[in-house]
Amino acid sequence: MSKKGICDQVAVIGMGCTRFAEHWDKSVDDLLVEAAYEAFDDAGIAPTDIDAAWLGTMDSGYAGMTLSGALKTQYIPVTRVENMCATGSEAFRNACYAVASGAYDLVLAIGVEKLKDSGYSGLVLNEKPGDGTALNITAPAAFSFIAPAYFNKYDIDPKQGKEVLTRIAWKNHKNGSLNPKAQYRSEVPMEKIAKSPMVAAPLGVMDCSGVADGAAAAIIVRTEDARKYRKDPMYVKALSIAAGPGDGRLRQDFDFTSIRENIAAATDAYRQAGITNPRKQIDMAEVHDCFTPTELVIYEDLGFSQRGHGWKDVLNGVFDLDGELPVNPDGGLKSFGHPIGASGLRMLYEMYLQFQGRAGKRQLSDPKIGLTHNLGGFPWQCVSFVSIVGKELS
Numbered sequence: 001m002s003k004k005g006i007c008d009q010v011a012v013i014g015m016g017c018t019r020f021a022e023h024w025d026k027s028v029d030d031l032l033v034e035a036a037y038e039a040f041d042d043a044g045i046a047p048t049d050i051d052a053a054w055l056g057t058m059d060s061g062y063a064g065m066t067l068s069g070a071l072k073t074q075y076i077p078v079t080r081v082e083n084m085c086a087t088g089s090e091a092f093r094n095a096c097y098a099v100a101s102g103a104y105d106l107v108l109a110i111g112v113e114k115l116k117d118s119g120y121s122g123l124v125l126n127e128k129p130g131d132g133t134a135l136n137i138t139a140p141a142a143f144s145f146i147a148p149a150y151f152n153k154y155d156i157d158p159k160q161g162k163e164v165l166t167r168i169a170w171k172n173h174k175n176g177s178l179n180p181k182a183q184y185r186s187e188v189p190m191e192k193i194a195k196s197p198m199v200a201a202p203l204g205v206m207d208c209s210g211v212a213d214g215a216a217a218a219i220i221v222r223t224e225d226a227r228k229y230r231k232d233p234m235y236v237k238a239l240s241i242a243a244g245p246g247d248g249r250l251r252q253d254f255d256f257t258s259i260r261e262n263i264a265a266a267t268d269a270y271r272q273a274g275i276t277n278p279r280k281q282i283d284m285a286e287v288h289d290c291f292t293p294t295e296l297v298i299y300e301d302l303g304f305s306q307r308g309h310g311w312k313d314v315l316n317g318v319f320d321l322d323g324e325l326p327v328n329p330d331g332g333l334k335s336f337g338h339p340i341g342a343s344g345l346r347m348l349y350e351m352y353l354q355f356q357g358r359a360g361k362r363q364l365s366d367p368k369i370g371l372t373h374n375l376g377g378f379p380w381q382c383v384s385f386v387s388i389v390g391k392e393l394s
Contacts, residue, residue: 001264002240005272006100008393011226011233012218014043017349019181020214020336022116028060029070032112035215035342036071039108043219043229050219051104052077056091056111057341058084059118067110082341084376085288086241087111089344089385092218093239099220106225111346112215113339135249139290140208142378144200146293149256154308162202164311165292166194169206172289172328175321176335178362183212183337207292212337216345218352223393234352237369237388238272240265248380261384262301262375269371270303273388278303279325282388283367284354286347288375289332298373299327302386321362329354329362340376344385347372355391368392 016038018031026034040047055067055078064078083090088111095109151161170190176182188206196204226233242264248254266278275281285304289295299310304325305318313319319327330336330350333343351370353359374385 001268002272005238006096007237007272007274008223008235009100010096010220010236011223012236012348012352013221013226013229013233014039014041014045014219015217015349015352016040016042017181017216017346018214020183020212020339020342020346023114023213024117026213028066028112028114031114031213031215032067032070032110035112035217036108036110039217039219045106045219045229047071047073049106050076050108051106052098053079053108053110054091054095054098055080056082056087056109056344057113058082058087060112060114060341083241083383085290085338085340086344086374086376086383086385087341088216088346089372089374089387090241091341092345092348092387093241093385095218095220096236096239099222106219106221108217108219109345110215110217111341111344113341114213115211115339116213137378138200139378140200140203143291143294144203145256146297146379147202150293150296150311153255153257154311156311158202161311162194164296164314165202165207166190167314168289168292168295169193169334171320172332172334175329175362176331178360179331179335180360182331182335183210184331184335203291203293209290209333210337212339214336214339214342214346216342216349218345218348232356234355235390235393237390237394238269239387240268240272241383241385242268243383244377244381246381254380256379258297258301259375259379259382259384261382262298262373265384265386266302269386269388274394275388278371279305281369282325282371283369284326284329284351284364285371285373286328286330286332286350287373289328289334290338294375295327295332302371302373321364326364329359329364344372344374347374348387348389351389
């Protein structure tokens, strides 16, 4: 974990994001150019101003040339990173640390994924070579284990538990209906969500995030330089990523009601940012709602709800757009789909817009501290990322 962190040392001065959708008519290059140039224009800089770039993509290109070819950058360093579903967040984290180190003055962090016509759904992973005995399981099946485990541990009737999961999906679709860049921009009735075709019991298809193409980008500078570019930059308070040892399936005390990597990443990020009461100190959050029960346990892992009380908070509207702590105000993965390399930066894009009062119909009332959360892998073995960003310097 980070010894010191880089609280308030770097700032975001420009961001861009494509609409997340089925972009059959656009290439990876097209998506990268669209997101990057929106960020360049937003920051008021030229592409030639950037000193270095970090590209996040899981399966839509290899090496830095995926970006340098698309943007025609001129022999600057471009680093391609991959950390499963936290890939976009990882690109942002590395770019921030490079600027904070003093090695570069102005950098680009960008994430992209094009899944719809790649033949890769994002549901089945290519495992590393082994002896062939490792469990191969789809993502919906892996995360479906959370629901009955949670219901049983906290004595929740399965019908009421399904109502909780349904409300999470309903909330995120309602928020996404207000977002012009979301893949799905319609509210979905709770009855339709609850009765959607079963994928991995008790998860129906409407408990799962979609599959989409997209890209998102950020321009990062040191904090002392930020106001040269704009009056309302977004400041980075904390960045933390935790990679688990993968022993969850072997531990007697692993019960699928909590993801240990989430706790480790959040604990480290809160320490860096000085957060002692996340429920009260955080104004909004974008979390990794790959499946509805994932969002449920995230509430508790990140300290938004007491253990065993997250389901009650869901039913009481705590995480609604007008609730005490809005979660996924942009619609989340549920409305945006999940172009893997781009999702982490898409979450930061929502923070950026909200701080600047540019979030349109879903705009919150003067948020000042936001949290983004990404995870990749399975509940028993994953990487988890948490960032804390702010509207003002501490």
